[in-house]
Amino acid sequence: MDTQSDPASESTPSTEKQWVLARHLFEELKAIGLEDVTMDENGYIMATLPSNLNKDVPVIGFISHYDTSPDFTATGVKPRIVKNYKGEDIVLNNEKNIVLSPDYFEDLLLYKGQDLIVTDGTTLLGADDKAGVAEIVTAMEYLIAHPEIKHGKVRIGFTPDEEIGRGAHRFDVDIFGAEWAYTMDGSQIGELEFENFNAASAKITARGKSVHPGYAKNKMVNAIGIITDLASRLPREEVPEKTSGREGFFHVHHLKGTIENASMELIIRDHDREKFEERKQFLNLLVQEFNQRHPQAVDLELKDQYYNMREKVEPVYHIVEIAKEAMEQVGIEPIIKPIRGGTDGSQLSYKGLPCPNIFAGGHNFHGKYEYVPIQSMEKAVEVIVKICELTAEKS
Known part of the structure; x- marks a missing residue:
């Protein structure tokens, strides 16, 4: 069935x-x-x-x-x-x-x-x-x-x-x-x-501005670029395929977008409650940093799912x-x-x-x-x- x-x-x-x-x-x-x-x-x-x-x-x-x-x-x-x-x-x-x-x-x-x-x-x-x-x-x-x-x-x-x-x-x-x-x-x-893991889900959304690429200098804001740049800032060794035991990770499982709108969905996992909270704070600070470059362009939706x-x-x-x-x-x-x-x-x-x-x-x-x-x-x-x-x- x-x-x-x-x-x-x-x-x-x-x-x-x-x-x-x-x-x-x-x-x-x-x-x-x-x-x-x-x-x-x-x-x-x-x-x-x-x-x-x-x-x-x-x-x-x-x-x-x-x-x-x-x-x-x-x-x-x-x-x-x-x-x-x-x-x-x-x-x-x-x-x-x-x-x-x-x-x-x-x-x-x-x-x-x-x-x-x-x-x-x-x-x-x-x-x-x-x-x-x-x-x-x-x-x-x-x-x-x-x-x-x-x-x-x-x-x-x-x-x-x-x-x-x-x-x-x-x-x-x-x-x-x-x-x-x-x-x-x-x-x-x-x-x-x-x-078990402490667990949270996160969705990061970026808003861009679409302008003709021939005349885009200092005008276009590419939401796809923001999201991929943000994803590249996640710790590269702290992913599911490179961790085991009690090691935590960030796991990007969905990525989609256009110039105007792009989003990334990921999960956050850690057995240690303190490290779990640090991971969430890391994402918050990362989004704040990107919003300083592109004011009000990035939103973070963060939800706790379950605890150890x-x-x-x-x-x-x-x-x-x-x-x-x-x-x-x-x-x-x-x-x-x-x-x-x-x-x-x-x-x-x-x-x-x-x-x-x-x-x-x-x-x-x-x-x-x-x-x-x-x-x-x-x-x-x-x-x-x-x-x-x-x-x-x-x-």
């Missing part, structure tokens, strides 16, 4: 096609035996697995988003399974010579002997984050079928529009009613994340430790690292629902080389089940 979100839309969900999966999922949750299954007017789905204990246990939750990225087409997804992967090149599309190769994507070699779900090379796959959706539903179905596994009340939630930064905007934390939750939205098996959830999770770090122990008990080595991106969990943490992020298993999100090992998804299900079990044991 094509469930791409659309940043240009003001509705929630931002696309009608997200409703197709939402309605299907709503009915499936009722069919497997969950209780209190609801879907509100904005496409937020919630459901309950009741406690099977006679003691008080913290209510916990698991959350995934069902939209997919607008960065690459999701129309006509044709997934296939490569069984018992041996480490070779995978020809996704022979006609278009599109190949998924470990020579370029080295992580493939981690999954020799496993079964990979891949694309046909013309669309993204949608494992971000339908893998997470599938894992949560499967885990709930397993717990319903195995009442001997003791657990407290579990709430699950599915959100639209995470890929355009709005996944948690209309998520009602009070109605959800969990003490803490986990988003199943990470990548490689073992990932466990409780810190570490500040909200560290005071309740035991929720990370439970997830870590769950992974270890099912034979997974936890990979605790910062997210070089965002997650619903960040916004939810600031809304009062501490929410670390756990792997869903996929790789190469937002493009035609996306894939997910089936065994990673199966392990994610085991982790969810074990978290429920450990939370009950430790209460």
Whole structure:
């Protein structure tokens, strides 16, 4: 199902096609035996697995988003399974010579002997984050079928529009009613994340004056020139393709214009809050400098998007430790690292629902080389089940 979100839309969900999966999922949750299954007017789905204990246990939750990225087409997804992967090149599309190769994507070699779900090379796959959706539903179905596994009340939630930064905007934390939750939205098996970027978006607009180029001296103001000159002043080493770990960046993702009007859209990211504020101030000062040369020609629209959830999770770090122990008990080595991106969990943490992020298993999100090992998804299900079990044991 094509469930791409659309940043240009003001509705929630931002696309009608997200409703197709939402309605299907709503009915499936009722069919497997969950209780209190609801879907509100904005496409937020919630459901309950009741406690099977006679003691008080913290209510916990698991959350995934069902939209997919607008960065690459999701129309006509044709997934296939490569069984018992041996480490070779995978020809996704022979006609278009599109190949998924470990020579370029080295992580493939981690999954020799496993079964990979891949694309046909013309669309993204949608494992971000339908893998997470599938894992949560499967885990709930397993717990319903195995009442001997003791657990407290579990709430699950599915959100639209995470890929355009709005996944948690209309998520009602009070109605959800969990003490803490986990988003199943990470990548490689073992990932466990409780810190992410501080994030802002910026749009810089320049206004120029168009004059016949033969007679333009001291008269023409070329908005394209202003914008490209401004872009050239951004730190050249502080871009996504040259940074890793906790290093922040400026990322120009749209540039367009004419002599009269030109604009540049970019995102600002940094794990360190102080450095994040310095990056925003750098842009403000840069725009002021250009306006001194061309009075009132440049505008800056700067918006904070989300903040590092570490500040909200560290005071309740035991929720990370439970997830870590769950992974270890099912034979997974936890990979605790910062997210070089965002997650619903960040916004939810600031809304009062501490929410670390756990792997869903996929790789190469937002493009035609996306894939997910089936065994990673199966392990994610085991982790969810074990978290429920450990939370009950430790209460």
